[in-house]
Amino acid sequence: MTEQTVETPDAPDAPPTKTAPAGSAPVPQAPEPPLFPPLPPEQPRRVLRAVARWTVAALVLAGLGAGTAFGITSMERTDVPGLATESDGRWDYPxxxxxxxxxxxxxxxxxxxxAEIHHADLRRLLLPAPAGATVDKKLDGGWVSTEQYLSEYVKGKRSEITQILKDSAPRHVAARGWTMPDGTSSRIYLVQFNSTAFAQYFRDALVQDTPSGVPLVGTSETSGMVLDEGWNGAGKVERTASYAFAEQKPYGAAQVRQGYLVAGDTLALVVQSRKGKEGTESVPFHQTLILQNQLLG
Structure with a gap:
């Protein structure tokens, strides 16, 4: 039986194959096309360096932007130009x-x-006058007599306080006073004793009759002083004591506010008053008490 061969047709896209004659060198074949396109040539180093520089610059700018944003958000609103808010009544102290x-x-x-003794010069512990104030020439931040301090209390009680002061033997009295453009008058007295016990004793003696203590000059005999309900001792220094009182309506020609601070061997009397129906504002009074308390602490 004759042997048959089955011819397999070539793929339509396959190129024809050439057979080299016997005894001759093989004919080179064309290379097959690659399955994937070749990778692009490596970028020059200077291009990579430029890209790196731009990346670092972008990171630095981003960091600076974040730092600026943090700085603005951490600042008080009134510290940022264009974002100042309306004044809440506080005075501009230095x-x-x-x-x-x-x-x-x-x-x-x-x-x-x-012993909680103040070794610093008592005059340097007085709160300075705020901006715009007219300083009282009699109370310019220097030493004053006990008579000057006693002049803040009604005449009928001065002899009693004088005896208490003699028993307590104060060492120094310093005072500062000023008047603001709106007519609010402020006086601060610092009375330093030989010990903390004497300072506390004097404070207790001043308030033994009424919760607000011995009445001050200018307070109404009918209305009197009451505890300042808005005062919570904010900003009070640890181991000090603070008391605030306000004259209630109907007050006389001027409303009076007073506060006592006891810090170690020193007692402070803070007085503010203003004529007219509007009376004194609580915000600057509380602010003055807080700052004076911090200086004594």
Whole structure:
């Protein structure tokens, strides 16, 4: 039986195959096309360096932007230009700083000062007058007599307070006063004693009759003083005591506010008054108490 061969047709796209004659060199075949396109040539190093520089610059700018945003959000609203808010009535006091102490002397409430004595010059512990104030020439931040301090109380009680002061033996009295453009008058007295016990004793003696203490000059005999309900001791320094009172309506020609601060061996009397029906504002009064308390602490 004759052997048959089955011819397999070539693929339509396959190129014809050439057979080299016997004894001759093989004919080179055309290379097959690659399955994937070749990768692009490697970028020059200078291009990569430029890209890196731009990336670093972008990161730096992003960091600066974040830092600026944090700085603005952490600032008070009134510190940012264009975002100032309407004044809430606070006075513009200068920046405060504690006075220098004599060499080797501790602060009144430090561990090395159990007696809580103020070794700094008492006059330097007085709160300075705010911007726009007219300073009282008699109360310019210097030493004053006990008679000047007693002049803040009604005449009928001065002899009694005089005896208490003699028993307590105060060392110094310093005072500062001023008047604001709206007519509010402020007076601050710092009375320093030989010990914390004397300062507390004097404070207790002033308030033994009524909750608001011995009446001040200018207060109404019919209305009197009451506890300032808006005062919560905000900003009070630890280990100090503060008391605030306000004259209730109907008051006389001027409304009076008064506050006492007891800090170690020193007692402070803060008085504010203003003539007219509007009376004194609570915000600057509380602000004055807080700042004076911080200076004494």
């Amino acid at each position: 920046e405060l700083s504690l006075p220098a102490l004599p060499a080797g002397s501790p602060r009144p409430f430090s561990d090395g000062n159990p």
